[in-house]
Amino acid sequence: MPKLIDLHLHTSRCGHAEGRLEDYALEAERGNLAGIGFSDHFPLLHTRDADLSMSMEELPSYVREVVELREAFPGLWVGLGIEVDYLPETAGRLEDLLNLFPFDYIIGSVHFIDGWGFDDPRYVSEYSGRDLFTLWERYFELLGDAAESGLFDLLAHPDLIKKFGFRPREDVTHLYENCLDRVAAAGIALEVSTAGLRKPVGEIYPSEDFLRMCRERDIEVTLGSDAHRPEEVGYRFGEALALLRKVGYQEVVVFESRERFPLSL
Numbered sequence: 358m359p360k361l362i363d364l365h366l367h368t369s370r371c372g373h374a375e376g377r378l379e380d381y382a383l384e385a386e387r388g389n390l391a392g393i394g395f396s397d398h399f400p401l402l403h404t405r406d407a408d409l410s411m412s413m414e415e416l417p418s419y420v421r422e423v424v425e426l427r428e429a430f431p432g433l434w435v436g437l438g439i440e441v442d443y444l445p446e447t448a449g450r451l452e453d454l455l456n457l458f459p460f461d462y463i464i465g466s467v468h469f470i471d472g473w474g475f476d477d478p479r480y481v482s483e484y485s486g487r488d489l490f491t492l493w494e495r496y497f498e499l500l501g502d503a504a505e506s507g508l509f510d511l512l513a514h515p516d517l518i519k520k521f522g523f524r525p526r527e528d529v530t531h532l533y534e535n536c537l538d539r540v541a542a543a544g545i546a547l548e549v550s551t552a553g554l555r556k557p558v559g560e561i562y563p564s565e566d567f568l569r570m571c572r573e574r575d576i577e578v579t580l581g582s583d584a585h586r587p588e589e590v591g592y593r594f595g596e597a598l599a600l601l602r603k604v605g606y607q608e609v610v611v612f613e614s615r616e617r618f619p620l621s622l
């Protein structure tokens with residue numbers, strides 16, 4: 358297995374992850390990774406929820422801790438990233454805030470559809486009575502909007518809307534196609550995330566057919582576990598690697614100072 362980099366790790370600052378940063382780094386060394394990148398949740402701008410993200414006041418300490426970790430583990434590549442929620446109503450305020458910190462990369466995520474945290478287990482009952490096709494349509498429209506916003510280097514867990522296993526009966530191929538045409542035109546990368554393997558849906562984000570459409574459009578991809586505890590660093594990367602190779606990917610990308618570098622698979 359090639360030495361890989363996990364670009365999507367959280368820290369206890371977000372209120373729903375655990376472990377010390379050192380433990381994530383030690384776990385990466387144990388798992389023979391070439392590097393890790395932290396991408397904790399950026400403070401939400403539309404609401405304050407201590408169970409979802411750190412506060413704005415904590416951001417400088419988060420940045421400092423990641424930079425210190427880099428110094429403490431010279432043999433390990435340590436990236437400074439951040440995972441930012443995309444909501445149309447707050448997107449305009451993000452750029453100035455993000456520019457305050459020396460991030461290596463900025464991950465955009467769609468976790469909210471018209472105010473509803475659709476991937477939050479606390480609000481899963483909201484699915485009942487919803488038209489799933491309309492929901493999926495709205496999700497992939499927002500993902501395309503996020504790609505076009507120009508704020509992000511990559512988008513996380515691209516088909517997160519499948520998390521709880523609720524799928525529309527209709528064919529969703531053209532939703533994927535429309536979204537991925539926009540992603541390709543925007544030139545943004547997408548994440549292959551093993552987090553879905555730990556969720557009710559039990560499969561990698563994105564699905565194989567979705568990833569094939571990415572490959573056809575030459576969309577570059579990153580690799581992430583979305584670890585919320587040290588043991589999840591590099592979670593089931595062997596399966597992600599197999600899927601990537603199966604659909605024809607020979608490399609993934611990583612970022613330093615918002616610039617892309619390829620990593621051979």
Ligand code: ZN
Nearest residue numbers: 367371373398
């Ligand atoms: Zn999280």
Ligand code: FE
Nearest residue numbers: 440466468513
């Ligand atoms: Fe996320």
Ligand code: FE
Nearest residue numbers: 365367440583
């Ligand atoms: Fe995450």
Ligand code: ZN
Nearest residue numbers: 440466513583
């Ligand atoms: Zn995430």
